[in-house]
Amino acid sequence: MKRIQNLRIDYSGKSLDTNKINKNPIEEFKKWFKEAQRKDILEPNAMTLSTLSANKNINSRTVLLKGVNNKGFIFFTNYESRKGNDIKLNNTVSLVFLWKELEKQIIIKGTAKKISKKESDKYFQSRPRSSRIAAWASKQSKKISYKNELKESFLKYEEKFRNKKIPLPNFWGGFLVEPKSIEFWIGKKSRMHDRTIYLKNLKSWKIQKLYP
Ligand SMILES: Cc1cc2nc3c(=O)[nH]c(=O)nc-3n(C[C@H](O)[C@H](O)[C@H](O)COP(=O)(O)O)c2cc1C
Known part of the structure; x- marks a missing residue:
């Protein structure tokens, strides 16, 4: 078995031509996302969300992208979780998608804002019943005091x-991440990777190539 320090592959990715890419990074994202879906990647919508805590610790975790529109990227969570509390104090966040099978990475930086209760409810009601019950049952990120606490809460x-409609909990809903920058990365041979960053400039986007 190889030693960790010897694990590496040489990427083969096709070149990203800035003349051909979309002027709008959200459109470019959608194009890349469709490719990830076509290639049957397991959970292509899984992304690493990083937030900053009150005492300036970076907290990262995986969440699922549940929507993308011209304003940004939507995920759902418990507003009283660690991430929810981090965002309450500092709504600057980053999202990272890694699609290893495509040799691609996308990094989004921006600000997270709660979406409307109506929009959250629409998504909440579309979830399986057990997931809706689980949302009520989980005090996400809080300490569990004894072994069966979560199970008992679910049963409760x-x-x-x-036989009732499960309402949207007050503490649960979506965040929209409005992007300020979006970077597209393609792995290339000999570590000559291709990086293109879009930077928001009032209403337009500046496109810039970066050294790998
Ligand atoms: C593949 C995957 C998808 C996940 N999706 C979500 C999600 O969409 N929303 C969420 O709140 N937690 C999701 N989680 C759980 C989070 O990673 C995390 O454990 C949880 O949100 C608590 O994070 P926090 O304590 O930093 O707030 C997911 C975990 C994995 C592994």
Whole structure:
């Protein structure tokens, strides 16, 4: 078995031609995302979300992208979780998509804002019943005091909402990440990777190539 320090591959990615890429990075993102979906990558919508805590610790974790529109990128979570509390104090966040099979990475930096209750409810009601109960049952990021606490909480809400519509919890919903920069990376031979960053300039986007 190879030693960790000897694990490496030489990428083969096709060149990214800035003349051909879309002037709007969200359109470019959609194009790349469709490719990731076509290639049957497991959960292409999984992304690393990083936030900054009150005492300036960076917290990272995976969340699922649940929508993209001309304003930005949407994910759903518990607003009272660690990430929810981080965002309350500092809504600057980053999102990283890594599609290893495509030798591609996208890094988005921007600001996270709560979406409307109506939009959150629309998505919440589209989730499987068990996921809706789980949203009520989980005090996401809080300490579990004893072994069966979570299970008991799930059973409690299952009983409470039996034969009833499950309402959107006040503490649960979506965030829209409005991008300020979006960087597209393609792995290339001999580590000559291709990096293109879009920087928001009022309403337009400045496109810049970066050394790998
Ligand atoms: C593939 C994957 C997808 C996930 N998707 C979400 C998600 O969409 N929303 C969410 O709140 N947590 C999601 N999680 C769980 C988070 O990674 C994390 O454990 C949780 O949100 C608590 O994070 P926090 O304590 O930093 O707030 C996902 C985890 C994995 C591995």
